[in-house]
Each structure stands twice: as structure tokens, then as C-alpha cells.
Amino acid sequence: MFDSHTITAILVLLLAARVAYGAFVSWYRLRHFPGPLIAAISKLWIVRGVLNKTLHLDLKRVCEKYGSFVRVSPNDIVTDNLDHVLAMSSVRSPYGRSEIYSNVKFDFEMDHVFSERNEGRHQELRRKLAAGYSGKENTQLEAGIDGQIRVLLDLIDSKYLYTESQRRTLEFSRLAQFFTLDVITEVAFGQAFGFLSRDEDINGYCHVAEQALPIFEWLGVFGTLNRMIRLPGIRNLTMPRPTDKTGVGMMMGYAKKVVEERFDSTKVPREDMLGSFERHGLSKREAQTEATLQIMAGSDTTVTALRSTLLFIMTNPIIYAKVQQELDADYRDHPNDILTEQGVISDAATQRLTYLRACIRESIRMLPPAFAMLQKQTPPEGDVLPDGRVIPGGTRVGTCLYGIVRSKAIYGEDADVYRPERWIEAEKAASLEPDDRSNSSSAKAKFRRMTQGTDVVFGSGRYQCLGKTVAMFELRKTLATLLHRYDIVSVNPSQPWVSVPANGLLLQSDMWVKVTKRGAK
């Protein structure tokens, strides 16, 4: 018989063979896709990026090094190929959503439109939601947003202006967070939660939501862990509930209460977003989940765009001067219709502010507020790339967003520079040219490509962000009003803010500014 040493040696050999076999199988599946060696056999490469908070930049770096389709984990490919990214989400694409979308499900009884992986139900949900989100059936959208901008202005005027007698500074990132939460609750429920009017993080909501983001990020990397916390028996302890006093649960409770009041068969639906959802057949239960999703999807994203556009403008004196000149000229030329009843710059007026709109677009390009890979999944039969390589069925293919928005091929040699003028120049050149779709190097094609590359920050095709219209509407009006009314400068130019990636979003803090009121222009 074998002695104990021999048995141990055999066991070690068997174990080593099992590990080697596992590594081989793992590598073999996507062997024709280059990438960091460690990524072929484990998720360690992604884990390192998450730990260092550099994953979005690491992805760009590997796409530059290995080509447009790079393997970043045993079953993950990432691409900076804009055409492929658009094709994966197009209406007729055979790709579907990968399981990472299930990670954003917060109500364990029901998927919302962002977590739904069943294509039929996803389409059905979008059909019920689209009109409400588009603003067409929401006659109160502008007035609702104006009301919150008014609260913001009054708060700044009364508490945060820097004057000769009161040398006060403002931590803008915090106020901006309160503002976007109030706007989105106003838009979603027809009544703002009231963060701004109390100038307070009610029940520590923002704090808890911020703390949760890194946890969600890890759950996204380790899908098994994520499935575990949703198991019956465990989920009651780990998942948010409408009875919670803070965090997502608090918003679920608020949504439940408002929807209960609103979805009453004896009442005629209002002309707002919830009313539109009801008219298009969304059930009461679905409306509660969708309204909570709006808060999750629409606040952290829009607030980053608001803060970053302000940051880019106030730290570029030449750009800042041009923005204010444009605003002042519009004020002089249209004194009677630039402001709404609430003293906010009207949406119609913001359409005339070409330069400001270019600034917003350029900020979204430079610092996309949401940059997770948002992996789609190949159909069971796989996909064949134009170069003949086969991506096997069930492979996750993610977007390398920084590789697209900072692409020199699309945006030119100065792709890393904040230059709003690029949009105005490109649009003008495109408008001077006859339409010729066959010419891919034409000014028209170049402008279209730039637009597609930046629009992809909102996703595309059948998965495109439903809140894009609302977000852009809010950004245009808020920035135009703030920059017309105030001079805003950074208190600490060597570190104007702290901005940290978490779960594919950016979290900012310590954005201290000095706000002074501008005279009549």
C-alpha cells in the first residue's frame, strides 16, 4: 500500500493538475483575443483596477496596447470599437444584456427597466415609460425644474454669497447633490424630497448611498456573491426595504407612498411623468420600482455633469468669459423672453446658447458621468467579427468608454484637451458641405462620428438612457442660470475638487467655491 507521503504527493499532483486544467480551459475559450496574461485565467486584472480606482483608464490603456478587442477576464472582452458598441445595442442586435445588469436590481420581487434581461419585457417597459421620459406628456417638466432652480438660487443668495461683509464660501458638490435629488424627485413624483429647502442630507441618504457604491462594485465583479445576497432568507437582511429609514429603501418607501396616493382609479392622471406612466399601462407596483430607479439612475450621473461643467468653465478664464458674453448678449437681445416666471433661463433661450451647449457636451465627453463597461452578451451561436474572429456564445462584451470619448481618431490630436470650440467648428464645417454619406472622411461624417462617440455616454439603441432629455434639459437651464447670475471661482485652484470613481460613476467632494452676484448686464 502507499505510505502517507506518497498519498500526499498524489493529492498535490491531482490538485495541481485540476488547477492547470481549469486555467487551460479558461484561457482556451477566448485564446484568440489578446490581453494581459493574468486576465486569461482570473478576474485579478479587473480586481486590481477596482482597488486602484483606475479600471476605466486601465481599459483604455489595454485597448491602445492590444487592439480594439481585448480580453480582460476569462469571460470578458472589452472594446473601444464604436461601430461594434453601437451594433451590440442596436434594435436588431442578437446580443442581450449580460448578468451584470441583474446587479442593479434593488427590489428582489421585480426587475425594473434597467435590470430587466428579458428582451420582450424590457421593450414592453420602455414602451410604457418612453412618453413620460421624453417630456412630451409632461407639461410640468420645465416649471417643476424651474421651481427647484429657484430654491437653489434663494439658498445661495441667503446663505452662501461672498460679500464684503460676509466672506462665505460654498461646498458646491454637496449643494449640487441636494439639487439634483430634488429635481429628480420633483420630476419623478411631482414633489421634491426637500434636501435643498432643509439644506440637509435628510436621514443621511446621500451618505448611505455613497457608502453603498463601492459595495455594489465588488458585487458586480463577483457575481456569485451578488447572487448569494439575493437568496431567500439572506435577502431580508441585505436588500433595501421600503420601511428603511435611509438609503435606497428610504426612496422605495417614498415612491410607494406617492404612487399609492397617485394611482387611484377615481383620479384623472396628472400631466406629469407618473401620470404618463399610468396612462401607458404601467401597474402601480411597476411604477413604484421605476420611480425609485429614476432617482438611482438620474441623480449621481447628472450631478457629475453639473459639477464637471462648472469646474471646466470656472478653471478656464477664456472659456468662462465666452460663456458669460454669450449669456449677456442673449439677455440684451431677448430681454422679454430669456427668463421664465421663476427668474430662470428658459429652455427656449438655452437653445440659442450654442457655446454653453458645446461646453456641456465637451464636459460629458471629457468626464463621462457613467463609464461602467455595461457588458452585453453574445447570443448562444456567438458572433463573428469583420476580421473573422469568433466570439463564442455567452461571452460578455463591454464598452471601453474612455477609449471612445478620448479617441484621437474621432476627436483629433487634442482629444485630451477641454475645447468646446471643437463642436462649433465641426458642426459649422458639416453644415457647409453637401450631404454625401459615401464619403467617410467628409466634415459631415466627422461631425456625426464625434456626436455618436459622445452620445454613447448615454448608451445607445434599445438600451439608450431614458433620462437623457431630462438630464440635458436640467443641465442647460441650471448652468445658464447660475453662470448668468453669479461669478463663481474655485477657492482652492490647486485642488478644485476631489473626484473618485466608484462602481462606474464618479463621486465628487470638497468643491469649495466663492460665489459673488453679477451686476445687471
Ligand code: HEM
Ligand atoms: C448625465 C446624466 C446621465 C447619464 C450619463 C446617463 C447614462 C446612462 C447609461 C450609460 C445608461 C445605460 C445604457 C446601457 O445599458 O447600455 C442609462 C440608462 C438609464 N438611465 Fe440614464 N444617464 C443620465 C441621466 C439619467 C436621468 C436624469 C434619468 C432619469 C430621469 C435616467 C434614467 C435612466 C434609465 C431609466 C435607464 C435605463 C434604460 C433602459 O434600460 O432601457 N438617466 N443611463
